Amino acid sequence: MVKLKRKIDKILLEWKSDVNHKPLIIKGARQIGKTFSITKFGKENYDNVISINFILQKEYCHIFDDGYDVDVIIKNISFINPFIQIEPGKTLIFFDEIQSCTAAATSLKSFCIDGRFDVICSGSLMGLNYHEIESNAVGYKEDIEMFSLDFEEFLWAKGYTESVIEEIYLKMKTVIPLSTVEFKILDDIFHDYMIVGGMPAVVESYISNNNFSGTLKIQRQLLSDYEEDITKYAVGLDKAKILNVYRHISIFLAKENKKFQITKIGRNSRNRDYIGVIDWLTSAGIVNVCYGIEHLELPLKGNYNPDIYKLYYQDTGLFVASLDEEAQEDLRYNHNFDTYKGALYENIVADMLRKGGYNLYYYRNEKSTVDIDFIVRNADSLIPVEVKSGNNATKSLVKLTSGKVNDIRFGVKLCNKNIGFNGQFFTFPYFLTFMLRRFLREYK
Numbered sequence: 001m002v003k004l005k006r007k008i009d010k011i012l013l014e015w016k017s018d019v020n021h022k023p024l025i026i027k028g029a030r031q032i033g034k035t036f037s038i039t040k041f042g043k044e045n046y047d048n049v050i051s052i053n054f055i056l057q058k059e060y061c062h063i064f065d066d067g068y069d070v071d072v073i074i075k076n077i078s079f080i081n082p083f084i085q086i087e088p089g090k091t092l093i094f095f096d097e098i099q100s101c102t103a104a105a106t107s108l109k110s111f112c113i114d115g116r117f118d119v120i121c122s123g124s125l126m127g128l129n130y131h132e133i134e135s136n137a138v139g140y141k142e143d144i145e146m147f148s149l150d151f152e153e154f155l156w157a158k159g160y161t162e163s164v165i166e167e168i169y170l171k172m173k174t175v176i177p178l179s180t181v182e183f184k185i186l187d188d189i190f191h192d193y194m195i196v197g198g199m200p201a202v203v204e205s206y207i208s209n210n211n212f213s214g215t216l217k218i219q220r221q222l223l224s225d226y227e228e229d230i231t232k233y234a235v236g237l238d239k240a241k242i243l244n245v246y247r248h249i250s251i252f253l254a255k256e257n258k259k260f261q262i263t264k265i266g267r268n269s270r271n272r273d274y275i276g277v278i279d280w281l282t283s284a285g286i287v288n289v290c291y292g293i294e295h296l297e298l299p300l301k302g303n304y305n306p307d308i309y310k311l312y313y314q315d316t317g318l319f320v321a322s323l324d325e326e327a328q329e330d331l332r333y334n335h336n337f338d339t340y341k342g343a344l345y346e347n348i349v350a351d352m353l354r355k356g357g358y359n360l361y362y363y364r365n366e367k368s369t370v371d372i373d374f375i376v377r378n379a380d381s382l383i384p385v386e387v388k389s390g391n392n393a394t395k396s397l398v399k400l401t402s403g404k405v406n407d408i409r410f411g412v413k414l415c416n417k418n419i420g421f422n423g424q425f426f427t428f429p430y431f432l433t434f435m436l437r438r439f440l441r442e443y444k
Contacts, residue, residue, distance in 0.1 A: 002204040005156045006033060008146055012041045016118065021142065023108040023119040025098075028146035029285025029314060030124040030229065031222060033200040035096055037146075038120050046118070047090040050077065054101035054123075064103040070114040073107060088116035098123040099233065105137060112140035124229065124284070147285075148198030148315045150355040151190065151434045157207050158189060169435050172428065173442060177418040183429065187416070190431035194348050195331060197317015212332060219321030226286060234280065242277050244269075249287065249311050250322050253343035257364070257371075259292075260311045271307065278309070288312040288350050290360035293375060296405050300361050300377060310362065312350040319347050342389030345430060346373055349387045349414055352433040370396045378440045381409045387430075388415040394425075401425050412436065 008026070015021050026034050042049035052060045063076035074086055085091075093111075095104040098121045111119045149157070155165060168186070171178055178186070195215070196206045202218050230246065231239050248265045252258060262271045281287045292308035293300060313319035320331060330336045337344050350360055353374060361375045363384070374385040382405075386397045394413055401411040401424040411425035420427040428436070 002157070002207045004033070004149065004153070004200055004203065006037050006149070006153060008033075008037045008144070009041065011144060012037070013045070015142070015144075016045060021118070022112045023137075023141045024121065024144060025105065025108075025141055026120065026122045026144050026146050027285075028122075029148070030225070031199060031201065032146060032148045032285070034122045034146055036200070038094055038096075038122060042092040042094060042120075046092040048085045048087055049092050049094060050084055050086060051094045051096065052077075052104075053096045054104065055097040058100075061101040061103070064101075064107055068103075068107045068110040070110050070116070073110075074117075086117070091117050093117050093119045095119065095121045096123060105141075108137045109140040124233070147355045148317075149200065149203055150198060151193055151352060151431060154193045154196075154198065154203065155189065157203055168432075169438070172419055172432055172435055172439055175419055175421050175426070177420065178429075183418055186431050187429065190429075191335065191337060194316055194337065194344060195320050197315040197320070199315055199317060202317055215317075216321055216328065219318055223318055223321060229284075233284075237276055237280055238273075241274055242280060245274065245277050245311075246281060246286065249313060250319060250343075252311065253319075253347065257368075258310050258343065258346065260309055278311070281311075285314055288314050288354045288360055290350060290362050290374070293361045293363050296363060296375075296382060296400070297407050298377065298382060300359070300375065300382075304361055312347045312360075314351060314354070316344065316348040316351050320344065338389045342387065345389050345414075346387050349374065349385070349430065349433050353385075353436070356434060356437040358437065370399060372396050372400065376436075376440065378443075382407045383440060384408060384411040384425075385436075386411065386413050386425075388413060397425055 015024060026038065028034055039049070039051060042051070054061055059080055060077070063073050063080070066072050066076065078084055078086065095101075098104045100123070105121055108119060108121065111117060152165060156162075168178070168182065177183075192206070195212060196202055197219070199219070199222060201222075202215050205214050205218060206212065227243060227246070230242050234242050244265055245262075249260070252260045262269050262274050278287075278289060282289050288311070290310045290312065291304040291306060293304045295303055297303060313322070320328075323331075353376065354360060358376050362373055363375050364371045372384040373387045376383050376385055384397055384400045386394050388394065397411045397413055400408055413425050413427045414430050414433060415427065417427050417429060419429070419432070
């Protein structure tokens with residue numbers, strides 16, 4: 001079995017080493033490896049691991065019926081299974097699938113105040129009323145957002161070490177082009193990553209077989225599972241409307257401007273009838289939403305229009321798997337990644353930026369004479385990021401980096417070209433997007 005190295009492994013160790021650490025909730029989409037990573041961490045770092053899955057072990061949902069006193073909860077756990085070993089300071093309690101027992105998350109305040117046991121919660125955010133948990137446990141928990149494998153983790157799975165990746169970053173930082181060999185190999189691996197995506201089961205199949213055999217079947221099952229979960233967990237919202245939005249993502253990405261429009265997904269569809277749907281899909285970890293900003297000025301969060309947005313799949317491999325059979329063949333056999341009007345490249349960049357810690361924004365002026373795929377920022381300026389499926393001219397990027405916009409100092413072009421800088425914007429190959437945030441922080 002392939003053992004995937006994940007960034008969450010280091011994060012969990014840092015959490016444990018902090019003497020003031022609080023109970024932890026790991027958020028993220030289903031089947032991205034949360035349970036595996038937490039279980040592995042527990043086995044390697046604790047004498048005792050109490051792992052409770054509230055879907056498979058429904059009897060444990062009643063351990064909170066007598067209140068949230070820690071001694072009472074521990075007593076109830078021990079009564080259900082008297083063979084469990086629970087030692088203060090040496091025990092990790094892992095509450096899994098908490099969407100089926102939100103009382104577990106409510107108990108985190110008691111565990112935090114008590115302090116004798118380490119507690120980690122996880123589960124599908126599809127069925128998790130996180131706002132309720134937030135109000136009940138605010139100040140008594142920590143949150144970590146986990147994603148499917150990013151490109152760096154994918155490189156680790158392919159056998160590349162952190163030191164090799166660091167050497168690549170140093171070239172990016174000093175704006176030195178990659179060698180022909182470096183560029184070709186990384187570009188080939190990156191295009192495999194676009195097809196495979198980062199879902200652990202799919203990556204494991206790809207690495208084990210050293211080809212795409214079986215990966216599409218797994219991906220389509222994941223897509224089916226997501227639809228099943230929508231119908232199962234979308235409490236309080238119209239499940240048909242959520243499915244309608246979900247199934248239209250690739251349709252709008254195929255359009256020139258890629259803007260998602262509720263009014264065009266069905267007859268008599270109105271924005272007011274879909275309130276909460278986009279937030280639900282985002283919170284569930286299914287989509288990345290990219291909001292349009294109204295003015296090219298800081299701050300970004302106070303400058304976007306919540307009614308204007310693009311929707312991307314949070315895992316590009318699943319986007320690819322959602323395409324029709326002809327597109328599948330074109331991608332897998334002809335390697336035509338320019339299909340869907342550059343949507344695959346735009347989706348993968350959105351995915352990589354989001355995994356890098358960015359919220360997503362884009363800009364288009366009223367006359368559509370300036371159209372920038374993403375807007376990010378560093379400490380003191382806005383940075384327009386343009387994604388080009390080809391190597392054609394970048395009129396919008398040239399215009400914005402000409403010195404006429406106060407909050408913009410330079411820009412970034414992501415395309416199929418080597419590292420470079422022309423005085424106005426940096427050019428980086430797509431596959432270096434996962435290093436972009438570090439570059440922008442360290443660049444002077």
